Amino acid sequence: MKSIVIALLVGVLGALPPQAQGQTTLTDDRGRVLTLPRPPQRVVSLLPSLTETVCALQACARLVGVDRHSDWPAAVRTLPRLGGLEDTQIERIVALKPDLVLAAVSSRAVDRLESLGVPVLALEPQTLADTRRMVLRVAQALGEPAAGAELLAHIDARIAAAAQRVPPAWRGRKMYVEVAAVPYAAGEASFIGELLGLLQLGNVVPAALGPFPQLNPEFVVRAQPDVVLASARALADMPARPGWSALKALQSRHSCGLAPAAWDSLVRPGPRLGEAAEAIADCLAGLAGLGRIEP
Amino acid sequence: MRTFAELMDTSDLPSPAVPKARDGGAALQARGLLVHLGGRRVVDDVSLVLRAGEWVALVGPNGAGKSTLLQLLSGLRVPEAGEVQLAGRPLAAWPLRQRAQALAWLAQQGEADGDIAVRDVVRLGRLPHQGLFGAPDAADEAAVSAAMADTECTAWEARRLNELSGGERQRVLLARVLAVQAGVLLLDEPTTHLDAPHQRTVLRCLAQRARSGAAVAVVLHDITQALAADRVLVMDGGRLVADGAPRDAALQAALVAVFDGAFSIEVVTAQGRPRWVAVPAL
Amino acid sequence: MKTAPLALAPAARPAAAALTPWGLAAALAAAAVVLLLLGLAAGAEGWSFAWGDDAALISAIRAPRTLGALLCGALLGLAGALAQGLFRNPLADPYLLGSAAGAGLGVVLVLAAGGLLGASMGLAAAGALMRLGLVGAAFTGALFGMTLTLVLARGAGRPLVLLLAGVVVGVLLTALADVVILLSPEALRGKQVFLLGSTSFLGWSSVVTLAATLALSLPLAVLLGRALDALVLGDDSAASLGLPLPRVRLALVLVMALATGSAVAQAGLVAFVGLVAPHLVRRAVVVRHGPLLGLSALAGGVLLLAADLAARSLLAPRELPVGVLTAVFGGSYLLWLLRRRMAS
Numbered sequence: 001m002k003s004i005v006i007a008l009l010v011g012v013l014g015a016l017p018p019q020a021q022g023q024t025t026l027t028d029d030r031g032r033v034l035t036l037p038r039p040p041q042r043v044v045s046l047l048p049s050l051t052e053t054v055c056a057l058q059a060c061a062r063l064v065g066v067d068r069h070s071d072w073p074a075a076v077r078t079l080p081r082l083g084g085l086e087d088t089q090i091e092r093i094v095a096l097k098p099d100l101v102l103a104a105v106s107s108r109a110v111d112r113l114e115s116l117g118v119p120v121l122a123l124e125p126q127t128l129a130d131t132r133r134m135v136l137r138v139a140q141a142l143g144e145p146a147a148g149a150e151l152l153a154h155i156d157a158r159i160a161a162a163a164q165r166v167p168p169a170w171r172g173r174k175m176y177v178e179v180a181a182v183p184y185a186a187g188e189a190s191f192i193g194e195l196l197g198l199l200q201l202g203n204v205v206p207a208a209l210g211p212f213p214q215l216n217p218e219f220v221v222r223a224q225p226d227v228v229l230a231s232a233r234a235l236a237d238m239p240a241r242p243g244w245s246a247l248k249a250l251q252s253r254h255s256c257g258l259a260p261a262a263w264d265s266l267v268r269p270g271p272r273l274g275e276a277a278e279a280i281a282d283c284l285a286g287l288a289g290l291g292r293i294e295p
Numbered sequence: 296m297r298t299f300a301e302l303m304d305t306s307d308l309p310s311p312a313v314p315k316a317r318d319g320g321a322a323l324q325a326r327g328l329l330v331h332l333g334g335r336r337v338v339d340d341v342s343l344v345l346r347a348g349e350w351v352a353l354v355g356p357n358g359a360g361k362s363t364l365l366q367l368l369s370g371l372r373v374p375e376a377g378e379v380q381l382a383g384r385p386l387a388a389w390p391l392r393q394r395a396q397a398l399a400w401l402a403q404q405g406e407a408d409g410d411i412a413v414r415d416v417v418r419l420g421r422l423p424h425q426g427l428f429g430a431p432d433a434a435d436e437a438a439v440s441a442a443m444a445d446t447e448c449t450a451w452e453a454r455r456l457n458e459l460s461g462g463e464r465q466r467v468l469l470a471r472v473l474a475v476q477a478g479v480l481l482l483d484e485p486t487t488h489l490d491a492p493h494q495r496t497v498l499r500c501l502a503q504r505a506r507s508g509a510a511v512a513v514v515l516h517d518i519t520q521a522l523a524a525d526r527v528l529v530m531d532g533g534r535l536v537a538d539g540a541p542r543d544a545a546l547q548a549a550l551v552a553v554f555d556g557a558f559s560i561e562v563v564t565a566q567g568r569p570r571w572v573a574v575p576a577l
Numbered sequence: 578m579k580t581a582p583l584a585l586a587p588a589a590r591p592a593a594a595a596l597t598p599w600g601l602a603a604a605l606a607a608a609a610v611v612l613l614l615l616g617l618a619a620g621a622e623g624w625s626f627a628w629g630d631d632a633a634l635i636s637a638i639r640a641p642r643t644l645g646a647l648l649c650g651a652l653l654g655l656a657g658a659l660a661q662g663l664f665r666n667p668l669a670d671p672y673l674l675g676s677a678a679g680a681g682l683g684v685v686l687v688l689a690a691g692g693l694l695g696a697s698m699g700l701a702a703a704g705a706l707m708r709l710g711l712v713g714a715a716f717t718g719a720l721f722g723m724t725l726t727l728v729l730a731r732g733a734g735r736p737l738v739l740l741l742a743g744v745v746v747g748v749l750l751t752a753l754a755d756v757v758i759l760l761s762p763e764a765l766r767g768k769q770v771f772l773l774g775s776t777s778f779l780g781w782s783s784v785v786t787l788a789a790t791l792a793l794s795l796p797l798a799v800l801l802g803r804a805l806d807a808l809v810l811g812d813d814s815a816a817s818l819g820l821p822l823p824r825v826r827l828a829l830v831l832v833m834a835l836a837t838g839s840a841v842a843q844a845g846l847v848a849f850v851g852l853v854a855p856h857l858v859r860r861a862v863v864v865r866h867g868p869l870l871g872l873s874a875l876a877g878g879v880l881l882l883a884a885d886l887a888a889r890s891l892l893a894p895r896e897l898p899v900g901v902l903t904a905v906f907g908g909s910y911l912l913w914l915l916r917r918r919m920a921s
Contacts, residue, residue, distance in 0.1 A: 068759075068762075180766045180767065181770075182770045182777060182896075209895055210895075214895060214896050215621075215896060216620070216777070216895070216896050217777050218620050218621040221637075241778050242637055242638055242642070242778060242780030242781065243637030246633060246637065369817055371816060391820075392819040394819065395817060396819070400813075400814070400817040402810075402813055406810075406812075406813075406814075409665070409806075410859045410863065411806060411865050411866070419806055419818065422803065422807060422820070423818055428803075455863050456809070468810070
C-alpha cells in the first residue's frame with residue numbers, strides 16, 4: 001500500500017508544471033515565447049535601455065557583453081563591445097556562450113542568433129506602459145520577478161518626488177522638447193511626453209501629431225512654448241535659427257539644455273527615467289525668476 | 296543609259312557663288328607618317344601632298360588605315376614618326392584656332408548626338424572664326440546659309456539633330472564642315488548613308504570647293520566615285536601603294552590588285568570625255 | 578534664338594517648336610512668382626493670406642526659406658544641365674562626381690564631432706569642425722569629393738574615366754561616412770535628415786550665399802555653353818574646331834562643383850531636380866546649351882519650390898522631407914517618359 005502511495009506521489013510530482021522547477025516562460029515583443037530552464041547567468045544586452053535595466057535590477061555582474069552604445073553604469077564600459085544595431089558581432093556573441101540575449105526587436109541579429117540556438121528576448125519599449133512591461137519581463141527573465149516590481153516602485157517614487165520639486169508656477173506650462181534638429185520634436189504621445197505629463201508639464205505638440213513628428217519651424221515659433229528642453233548642444237544652436245530669436249523662452253533663457261548623460265537618461269525608455277525627471281525638475285527649479293508670466 | 300560618271304560631270308553647270316577659302320589655297324604635306332595601334336602598324340611610312348585646287352580620293356580595303364591617316368593629317372592624332380605640314384609650317388606649330396580655320400575635318404561615323412537645332416549645329420562650323428565667346432555676324436550667317444544650301448538641308452534648319460535620319464544627319468554634319476570655309480577639307484566617308492542623288496550633290500559640292508581653291512581629301516568606298524576625282528590615293532595595310540590620276544594605268548592596276556581583282560576598271564565616254572568605271576567581276 | 582536672314586526654300590515648312598525659348602522663360606518666371614507668393618502663405622497652419630498678422634514670421638522664416646528653395650533648385654537645375662551636357666547623357670545628374678558622398682561625409686563628421694568620435698578626434702579638430710558648421714562642412718565635403726574625382730581621373734579630359742572615378746569616389750566616401758556613423762550614432766539621425774533634404778532653417782544669410790553663387794555660376798556656365806554645343810559633334814570634331822577641350826571641360830566641372838556644393842550644403846541632397854529640370858526644358862523647346870542652362874536653372878527653381886510648398890502644406894504643421902516629394906515628382910516623370918518610349 002505504501003509503495004502505491006509513493007508511486008502516486010512521484011507520478012503527481014513528476015507531472016507538475018515545469019515552472020515549479022525554476023523554469024521561466026515569457027513572451028517578448030515579437031510575440032515569441034521563450035522558455036528559460038534556469039535563471040540565466042551569462043547575459044548579453046544589445047540595447048542601452050536593456051543594459052541599464054539589467055544593472056538597475058542588481059544583475060550587472062551577470063552581463064558578459066553589451067552593445068557599442070551602452071555606457072551606463074560605468075562598469076559596463078569594460079565589458080566586451082559587440083557592435084551596434086547594424087553590425088552586431090554574431091560570432092563574438094556566440095563565443096561568449098550567453099544563456100540569454102536581450103535585444104531590440106528591430107535588430108537584425110535576433111533571427112540569426114536564434115537560428116544558432118541562442119535564447120533571445122526581443123524588447124523595444126515605445127511608451128511608458130511598454131517600459132514598465134519591459135522592466136517586469138527582464139526581471140522575470142532574470143528570475144527575479146520581485147526585483148522588477150521593486151524597481152518600478154522606485155522609479156515611480158523618484159518621478160513623484162521630482163514632480164513635487166517642480167515649482168508650482170511651472171505646473172501646467174507647455175514645453176517644447178526637441179530630439180533632433182530638423183526639427184523633430186517629442187510630442188504628447190511619446191514616452192517623453194508622458195513623462196512630462198507625470199511631472200504635470202504640458203507639451204506644445206499635441207498627441208494628434210504623433211509621438212515624434214517632424215515640424216515646420218514656424219509651428220514652434222507660433223506656439224511660443226514656455227520652456228525649451230533639448231540637449232545642451234542643440235540648445236546652443238537654436239537662437240541662430242531664422243525666426244527663432246522671437247521665441248520668448250529663448251530670450252528669457254527659460255530653457256533646459258541637458259548634458260549628455262542626463263539627455264541619454266531622457267531619450268532611453270528605461271530605468272533612468274526617474275533620473276531624467278529629476279534633471280528636468282532641478283532645471284526648472286533653477287531657472288531665473290519667472291517674473292510675470294501670462295497665464 | 297546615263298552612267299554615274301555622266302551624272303558626275305560638272306562641266307555644264309554654272310558655278311554657284313561658293314566663297315573662296317579664306318586661307319587662299321593652304322596645301323598639306325605629309326612625310327613618313329607612322330603610327331601603331333594595338334601593336335599593329337596602322338599607318339606605315341606614308342608620304343603625300345595635297346594641293347590647293349584639287350580633290351583627292353582616298354581608297355582602300357577595310358582596316359587599311361584611311362581614317363587614321365585622316366586623323367593624322369588633321370592633327371587629331373600625333374604620329375610616332377614623320378611630320379605633317381600645313382602651308383609650309385609643321386602642324387604642331389599652328390595655334391589651335393588658326394589651324395581650325397585653315398583645316399576642317401569630318402568624322403566617319405555619326406558620333407554626333409544632341410537635341411540642338413540643325414542650324415545651330417551648322418553654325419558650330421564658325422567657331423574657329425568666332426572663338427568660344429564670340430557672337431556670329433552677318434558673314435557667319437551667310438556662310439552657314441550657303442553651306443546648308445550646298446548640302447540641301449535648309450528645310451530642316453529648325454529641327455532637332457536627333458530627329459533626323461542617318462542620311463539627313465550626315466548632310467547637316469557636312470554642312471558644318473563646309474561652313475568653316477577652310478582651305479583644307481578632310482572628309483571621312485561623307486557619302487555613306489546617302490542615296491544616289493544626294494551623293495552626287497555632295498561630291499559636286501566638294502569638287503566645286505576644290506575648283507575655288509581648296510585642297511580636298513575624301514575617303515570613299517565607291518571606286519567609281521573615287522575615279523571621278525582629280526587624283527586617287529590607294530592604301531593597303533597601312534601603306535600608300537599608289538598615288539596618281541585616274542587615267543594612270545599603274546594606278547588602275549594597283550587598285551584592282553589591292554581589292555583582289557573584285558572588279559575591273561573600264562573606260563567609258565561621257566559628254567565627250569573619258570570616265571573610268573569599276574565593273575564588278577562576277 | 579536668331580533666325581537666318583535668308584528666305585527658306587518655298588516648299589519647306591520648318592517644324593517649329595510649339596514654344597519659343599523666351600515663351601518658356603516667361604511661363605517659368607510667371608510660375609516662379611506665383612509659387613513665391615504662395616510660399617509666403619504656406620505656414621504652419623496651412624494656407625494663410627493674413628500677411629499683416631504674420632509679418633514677423635513671414636519675414637523671418639517663410640520668405641527666406643521660400644527664396645532659398647527657389648535658389649537651391651536653380652543651382653541644382655543648372656548643375657544638372659551641365660552634367661548632362663558634359664557627359665552627353667540625358668540621365669546624368671549633378672551628384673555623379675562624388676559631390677553627394679563628399680557632402681554627406683562632411684555633415685556626418687560635424688555631427689559626430691561632439692560625440693564618441695569627437696573624444697578621439699581631439700578638442701582642436703572637433704572645435705574646428707563645429708565652427709565650420711553643417712553648411713560649411715557640407716560645402717567643403719562636396720568640393721573635396723569632386724576634387725578627389727578630378728585627381729583620380731587626372732583631369733576632365735576623358736568623360737568615361739571621369740564618370741568611373743566619380744563612382745569610385747562616391748562609393749569610397751559613402752563607406753567612410755558609414756564608418757563614422759557606426760562609431761557615432763548621434764550622427765545617424767542628422768545624416769538621414771540631410772539625405773532627404775530640408776529647407777527648414779534657410780535664413781537670409783543662406784539666401785545671400787545662394788544668390789551670390791548663382792550670380793557667379795550661371796553667367797560663367799552660359800558663357801561656356803558653346804563648348805557644350807560643340808561637344809554634341811563628338812570629342813574629335815569639337816577638338817578639330819579649335820576648342821581647348823580639357824581646359825574647357827575642367828572649367829565646366831568646376832562651375833558644376835560650385836553650384837552643386839552650395840545647393841547641397843544649404844538644402845541637403847535633394848533628388849531628381851538636377852535630373853528632371855533640363856529634361857523638361859529640352860522637351861518643351863529646341864535650344865542651344867546657352868539658353869538651356871538658363872532655362873534649366875529657372876525650371877529647377879520652380880520644381881524645388883513647388884515640392885517644398887507641398888512638403889510644407891500637405892500635413893501642416895508636420896513637414897515631409899522635400900526630397901521625398903521631388904523623388905515622387907521626378908520618379909513619376911521618368912515613369913511617364915518610359916511609357917511614352919515603350920508606346921512609340
